[in-house]
Amino acid sequence: MNIIEIDFKKDKLLWFENPKSKQVIESLIKAIKLNTQLPLFNVFELGKNVYSLCPKTEIEVNWNKFRDGWHHRSIAYYLTKWKIEVNLIEKPILPCRMLQQWYMDIRDIKIVEDNSEYKKRKERYWNYL
Numbered sequence: 001m002n003i004i005e006i007d008f009k010k011d012k013l014l015w016f017e018n019p020k021s022k023q024v025i026e027s028l029i030k031a032i033k034l035n036t037q038l039p040l041f042n043v044f045e046l047g048k049n050v051y052s053l054c055p056k057t058e059i060e061v062n063w064n065k066f067r068d069g070w071h072h073r074s075i076a077y078y079l080t081k082w083k084i085e086v087n088l089i090e091k092p093i094l095p096c097r098m099l100q101q102w103y104m105d106i107r108d109i110k111i112v113e114d115n116s117e118y119k120k121r122k123e124r125y126w127n128y129l
Contacts, residue, residue, distance in 0.1 A: 002088045003040065006051060008078050013043070014052040014103040017071050019110035023118035028076035041070035044089045052103060054089060078106050 006013060031038065042054040053070050077084040 001040070002090060003085055004088045005083050005085055006043070006077075007083045008081060008106075010049055012050045013074055013078070013106045014046065014050065015071055015074065015106055016053070016102040016104065018104060018108075019112040019114075020072055020075055021114035021117040022111045023113070023115050024072045024121060025076050025079065025111060027118060027121075028073055029080055032076055032080055032082060038073060040085060040087045041073065042089050043086045051086070051088075074106060075109050075111075078109075 028038075043051040044054060046052055053074060074084065
């Protein structure tokens with residue numbers, strides 16, 4: 001693993017899904033402020049101080065495997081203005097390159113009321129805030 005730190009004051013993070021759930025983001029912000037250890041996610045470098053999220057990857061939390069695209073978590077870190085540790089993938093997988101046409105700056109997030117997404121996650125993970 002090649003762990004780096006993204007600082008939203010100087011680095012730009014691109015992503016490819018909109019909109020995202022306000023309730024899920026608020027829950028993640030609570031976890032971040034409690035210094036909860038969240039799984040690392042993968043990015044690849046597009047240019048100097050410009051990174052992109054990679055497509056969903058299977059991760060394990062509390063012995064449950066699930067696919068995570070890291071969008072909600074990256075937005076939560078961005079909104080708190082906290083730095084975030086990520087795993088830098090040196091050689092991006094093909095789907096990352098194919099998604100470039102849909103990239104958006106994380107600063108252009110669209111947050112919506114979506115309690116159903118929050119409820120799904122709360123039911124799946126016993127320690128979800």
